[in-house]
Amino acid sequence: MAMTALTKKDLEGFENEVAGIFAQGLIKAPVHLRSGREEELIRIFQEYNIGADDYLFGFWDSHELCLLKGVAREEVLAAIMDGRSIALCFPEHKIFCSGIVGSLMGVATGVAWALKHEGKKGRVFLFCGDMSSETGIFHEAVKYAVNFDLPAKFIVSDNGLSVMTQTRETWGSEEPWFKGTRFEKKIVYFQYKNGWPHSGLGKLIKF
Ligand SMILES: Cc1ncc(C[n+]2csc(CCOP(=O)(O)OP(=O)(O)O)c2C)c(N)n1
Numbered sequence: 001m002a003m004t005a006l007t008k009k010d011l012e013g014f015e016n017e018v019a020g021i022f023a024q025g026l027i028k029a030p031v032h033l034r035s036g037r038e039e040e041l042i043r044i045f046q047e048y049n050i051g052a053d054d055y056l057f058g059f060w061d062s063h064e065l066c067l068l069k070g071v072a073r074e075e076v077l078a079a080i081m082d083g084r085s086i087a088l089c090f091p092e093h094k095i096f097c098s099g100i101v102g103s104l105m106g107v108a109t110g111v112a113w114a115l116k117h118e119g120k121k122g123r124v125f126l127f128c129g130d131m132s133s134e135t136g137i138f139h140e141a142v143k144y145a146v147n148f149d150l151p152a153k154f155i156v157s158d159n160g161l162s163v164m165t166q167t168r169e170t171w172g173s174e175e176p177w178f179k180g181t182r183f184e185k186k187i188v189y190f191q192y193k194n195g196w197p198h199s200g201l202g203k204l205i206k207f
Contacts, residue, residue: 004045004068008038011064014073015196018063018080023201029083030099032061035195037157041068044155044188053122055115057108058097060086060199065127069093094122101132105141112150123151131162133178133187134171142178145186155188163198 015033022031045068050056058065063085066076071090079088086099098104105126112124132138133156145152156176160167168174178184196202 004042004070006042006067008042011038011041011067014063014067014076018077018085019196019201021081027081027083027085029085030060030199031080031085032199033196033201034061034064034157036159037190037192037194038064040157040190040192041065045069048123048125048153050125052094055094055096055108055111055122055124057104057124057126058088058095059101059104059128059132060097060099061129062088062095062097062127065097066090066093066095069095071095102135102137105135105137108152109141109144109150112145112152113148116148116150123153125153125155127155127157129162130156130158130160130167130176131165131170132156133158133176134167139177142183142186146183150186152186153188154186156190158189158191159194160191161194161198 012035015035018031019033021027041064050069052070056065056069063076063080066088067073071093076088088097089095096104108124108126115122115124128138138154142154158176162170176189178187
């Protein structure tokens, strides 16, 4: 089972529904909504035919990823209502997400190593933001995956920001560090503009 049939409208509709529920104060935990990257994500899921055998690692902004990987809409919504938006995990779907920047990258690489050396089906797809792709552990994970040719892809969704900090200003470079390097072969990169604030609906604190 692969090849998502979900459309941009489905993903947008889901985030809008979560926003409406969050606005009523019915979710007692942070949520991170995203828009503007629906088509890129759908394209990536289709191009790589991401399916049941594959492992997906993500972070605080993974609603769309869970839907695209095949978790039922109601199940994702129930987990969000239960306060788990920031770290959605559905082990039966091989989905593991965390709210901690830089976490899971070593785990994802280890899973890819195990899949390769145990001769198992499936690949690893780790989705993170542009600032996350500047962390030391991202460098190490990608370097290892490239050097040992592990079945892993690191997908970087670049919205130019880390919460409210400009990633390009912080690193003094217009391009991501991996542009034009041999590490690009394990990285899928695209830019987008997030139509939502970093977290929540832009009121109170941002985390
Ligand atoms: C260890 C750690 N430090 C700080 C934070 C707070 N934090 C949450 S998301 C985020 C920004 C990450 O930026 P980026 O990777 O570009 O993600 P995106 O903008 O796509 O959400 C930060 C600093 C955190 N979650 N974990």
